[in-house]
Amino acid sequence: MKNNLQYFSYFYNYLGYRLLITFFVSLFVGLLDGVGLALFIPLLKLVATSAEGAGEDPVSELVVNYLEIPPTLVNILLLIFVFFALKGVAKFLEGFVRVRYQQYFMRKIRISNIDLLNSYDYKNFIKADVGRIQNTFTGEVGKVNSAFRFYFKAFQYGVLVVVYVSMAFFADPLFSLMVVTGGILTNFLFTFLYKRTKYLSRKLTSENHIFQDLLIQKVAFFKYLKTTGLNIPYSKKLKRNIRSLEGLQRKIGIIDSMLAALREPVVVLIIVVAIYLQVVFFDQNVGLILLSLLLLYRALTFFMAMQEQWNFFLGVSGSMENMEKFSEELKVGRESSGSQIFQGLRDKIRLDHVSFQYDSKEVLKDIELEIRKNETVALVGESGSGKSTLIGIISGLLKPSKGNYFIDKQNVSELENTSLSRHIGYVSQDVNIFNDTIYNNVTFWAEDTSENREKFKQAVEKAAIYNFIKGLPKEEETFLGNNGINLSGGQKQRLAIARELFKKVDLLLLDEATSALDGETEATIQQNIDRLKGQMTIIIIAHRLATIKSADRIVVLKNGKIQAMGSYKELMTDSEVFQEMIEFQNL
Structure with a gap:
């Protein structure tokens, strides 16, 4: 939670109120999707029996009765279409807002660091790591861009999980509690993978600094290296660094693949166990938990997707931490400057x-x-x-x-x-x-x-x-x-x-x-x-x-x-x- 708040604070420093807009748009998408799904229950009941039984489900009953629309087949079909059409509009708005703010975020980072470098004290600059500066202004910027995307994807999926779980609790509290408990327990399964990904991300950032430093020197000293034949042994050093980078990227990719592979089996396992307990131990009819099952399956799917996106985010979090430290070092190393404008030498x-x-x-x-x-x-x-x-x-x-x-x-x-x-x-x-x-x-x-x-x-x-x-x-x-x-x-x-x-x-x-x-x-x-x-x-x-x-x-x-x-x-x-x-x- 502490790290999450730090990440949130980092993005908030650049985006401000735009984060709240992102939150509310994601919430709106989740609500429309949840209500649209809930309306399938009265539709199924209409098909199975008659319109009289359509309002027994609490969520769909609340929607149909609040809107004062007769629960006929045509009306419910139209409502389903309207809600999912609105969801499509909201989804477009969410994507549009995310792209706009992502570009705004990256522009702010680039311009801020350029301005900070302009005012960086020369005495500090000559002692700085040139490879790190080069890597931070080039490769690291792209990775921070990815960090932004993964973080807010995880954030959006988290909002959807809360919406679906809340609606499922409203429909069937006991069944929902069992499924949510299972979902929370799975988080402990992934904790080790998260820590490992974060560690590898930091090492990857450090190795990228070294690679950029070696590459800059190879280009700058090309004539000397070529003339003396030292370009071959120097290239071996560069190749060793490349293989090290490849190994770190491969390990992060394997963890991502493990999360993707576990995603659906874990969701189904939790649902299967919850249904078994609900039917065998609590003697509930499967038909009565149909809406909760639908909403919770949706919630668990997004929960696993959220964990996957979070691991993607941790895979590039080292770049974001480096960018934050780099910006802070530029601020601390800023040269002192007076306020008087120099008009020219007179004496x-x-x-x-x-x-x-x-x-x-x-x-x-x-x-x-x-x-x-x-x-x-x-x-x-x-x-x-x-x-x-x-x-x-x-x-x-x-x-x-x-x-x-x-x-x-x-x-x-x-x-x-x-x-x-x-x-x-x-x-x-x-x-x-x-x-x-x-x-x-x-x-x-x-x-x-x-x-x-x-x-x-x-x-x-x-x-x-x-x-x-x-x-x-x-x-x-x-x-x-x-x-x-x-x-x-x-x-x-x-x-x-x-x-x-x-x-x-x-x-x-x-x-x-x-x-x-x-x-x-x-x-x-x-x-x-x-x-x-x-x-x-x-x-x-x-x-x-x-x-x-x-x-x-x-x-x-x-x-x-x-x-x-x-x-x-x-x-x-x-x-x-x-x-x-x-x-x-x-x-």
Whole structure:
């Protein structure tokens, strides 16, 4: 009962009053079906004897007398038709309502999780299980959809059982009590099967997470695995997981088959035993229990169907529990956000004694840095010195563990995250190219207007990729394939830079953005970036120090601390760390 209430509460959180509508529609279907069946009793009596005896059965007597319709053959036949016709209408309404609410339920889950993922803290995201996220957003959604269907099928059948049993008690309490007792006892027979199904469902969900994780990595690392021949042993690992999934699904299927096989024999056994006791021990005439027998057989049939649907539901309940936990984790891991809308950089950004740590490892230590509007600043240092983490904090992607980060004297913690992100451009070493046209990749699906076309042209010219695009047969309407599979690394980088230039941002962050370029292209882009000096604030991470000679300032990082800061010439004179870096690169 406790679990059932939890499941009900889960669905209620998404559907609200719609659950009550579902309940009343199912109740209406059951009542119409029960009354329609009850009307067969006076019909049988009319055929066997005469109309005078038609009203002796309490249920049919109540219906016929309440409606004040003479119990003639024609009238009863018409009543039976009317009630079953109404039941057909109610059944259609029940199916229509269920489909509508099922789609509404799934839409709410998908949209809710997408919104929660949008606000998920990046620090939590990088520690999350990618396979679980992928599986929850894809395969698990379909299973939760099935859980909804099975749950409400079981719920509907439960309503019908209550209706039929209530009407049967009204007709013959003793016989009904015996049959209901037998039905309740059968529930103990299925308890073990229910627990087993629920256990297997949870294991199946866990194995599906692993499968998705392995599959994502196989696709992402395909080139490496194929080149090194490791794709064969890796595929063996994937196949073992597939066989494990198959075994779990087979066990759940066997339990479902057992329930289906037991369904009718158990119903008949209960009815047979109840009739025997009623006739032999209580000396009742079989004819007097005919209506109760009909209603209770119907009730037991739906009772067994309810148990079958409930087991189907338990077979996917692990997915629903996973979805609930996943949504809760996204809520708990939501990033903090202020309420002030960021309007754009007007003066400067300032980091005041900022430190940052991943778990117990301190990556940045007591950083004090001020960057003026439209200044170009380069961050240099050995791998692991904290350059990318510092960029993450400046972009608002990461929050300082200690200290404060100000933009125009306003603490970034007070700013609304999305409004800040819209003013920031970011190009990393790992470029993201979408499976769409060049135009849509650069403009991010902006409306196709003459103004946006001109902005597109300016952006690709500044990113030094205009001539390449014009040399393609379909030019900017060329599809780029999965993650730009038809592009070189340099072409991907230039498109990514063009995308950020199209946005016309205040702050442009280049995280080793030119690392994949050849020397000539890198020099061309560097010239174009130099032309942007004074138009926006630019922060550059670069390993090749020759590319940052024109920066207004260079910040040298080592072990998470600022070791030196100044222009290229100043650092060449005053910083031993910088001089060593220059000598190492033979500049």
